[in-house]
Amino acid sequence: MTNPRLDLLTDYPFQRLAALLQGPPGAPPIVMSIGEPQHQPPAMVAGILAEQAAGWGKYPPMAGTPAFRAAVADWLTRRFHVPAGIVDADTQILPLAGTREGLFQIAHLLCDSTTGGKPPVVLLPNPFYQVYAGAALLAGAEPVFVPAGRQNGFLPDFTSLDPAILERTTLAYFCNPANPQGTVADLAFLEATVGLARRYGFTLAVDECYSEIYDGAEPAGVLTACARLGGGLDGVVIFHSLSKRSSAPGLRSGFVAGPAGLIKAFGRMRAYGGAAVPLPILAASTALWQDEAHVEANRALYRAKLDAAETIFGRRLGFYRPAGGFFLWLDVGDGEQAAARLWADAGVRVLPGAYLARADAHGDNPGASYIRVALVHDLETTRQALSRIADVLVAA
Ligand SMILES: Cc1ncc(COP(=O)(O)O)c(C=O)c1O
Secondary structure (H helix, E strand, O other), rough: OHHHHHOOOOOOOHHHHHHOOOOOOOOOEOOOOOOOOHHHHOOOHHHHHHOOOHHHHHHOOOOOOOOHHHHHHHHHHHHHOOOOOOOOOOOOEEOOOOOHHHHHHHHHHHOOOOOOOOOOOEEEEEEOHHHHHHHHHOOOOEEEEEEEOHHHOOOHHHHHOOOOOOOHHHEEEEOOOOOOOOOOOOOOHHHHHHHHHHHHEEEEEEEEEOOOOOOOOOOEEEEEEEEHHHHOOOOOOEEEEEEHOOOOOHHEEEEEEHHHHHHHHHHHHHHHHHOOOOOHHHHHHHHHHHOOHHHHHHHHHHHHHHHHHHHHOHHHHHOOOOOEEEEEEEEEOHHHHHHHHHHHHEEEEEEEEEHHHOOOOOOOOOOOEEEEOOOOOOOOHHHHHHHHHHHHHOOO
16 A cells, blocks of 8 residues: 555656657657756766766765865855855755755655644645645645746746635745746845745745756846845755756756755755765766856857747747746647647657646646747757747647
């Protein structure tokens, strides 16, 4: 007998996609459904892993190394223009084996479903990264999906929620820049959301794994909002990853930063069930957080692909250049039908937006009319795939 809460989860989007696209592709396949960067990871990674090979013979410390934590604290200070020391390297940072596991575990760290009465509430944007919902449900919390569709400017306005919900809230997930919409919240929005979390005593978990992939201005981060508000990182935990920033999803390397007490508790929990990041990977990650040249080059590749997309789509299919991240969020009328056609007619695999969102009380799914297209391939492959999409969907 498995945990009955598993039954509350819908199938993972990629399982649903496999069920939808069972037939053969209409052309040599191009997979744009998964946000897995196909750019080369920086060459320094392989060199450092080889140099540090002796580290594979050791159990790594869950807290990482002082050098890793210092590199992360320095990067946060530089990137988010905050005074040095606002994040203490030794007490406020934990390495993660990719942010996915940390985003999942934070719900288990914070939600106590055994206190009787109503379960705690976890807020999440709708559409959302699926791990948030899985974590909330399996932690015994009640997920409350906060609309982040077009009519909300693709941003979840937690401040508009009923105070009765906010009183029961333990944790709120917020993805900035947003996957899938590519929206970036400004500092005023971030400050208002942090203020709300502090007022109601819940933790705001800000998933900033796309913060380094941007088109124009660098996205604001919640750390800057905290610095402006004062009060350190009270009420806030921040997640960052090397998967997108450094095109190294297979490295499994990220971190969480937060208030010292919470990070200490997180470390205690992870001592029981977390995957510690291996020493050679910590060494490579340290070097990656210290280097911006490869990140700038990475951004340039994405910008070139956005230029190609703009040329191909113009204003059709509701195309807009996402301010952050590398997904197109195209308004195609019926996303599921469009995904099926793109596969069957053109061999392009994209994700129906409905699979990334939940229907609201009126049965409206804010992702239903969209497809998510991951611009993860090289420029030429991307151009080819986008042209095929335009041929199938625009001509229709
Ligand atoms: C919004 C969002 N958060 C977190 C992750 C997890 O990234 P990782 O575990 O590779 O750090 C992803 C990966 O696709 C993502 O899209």
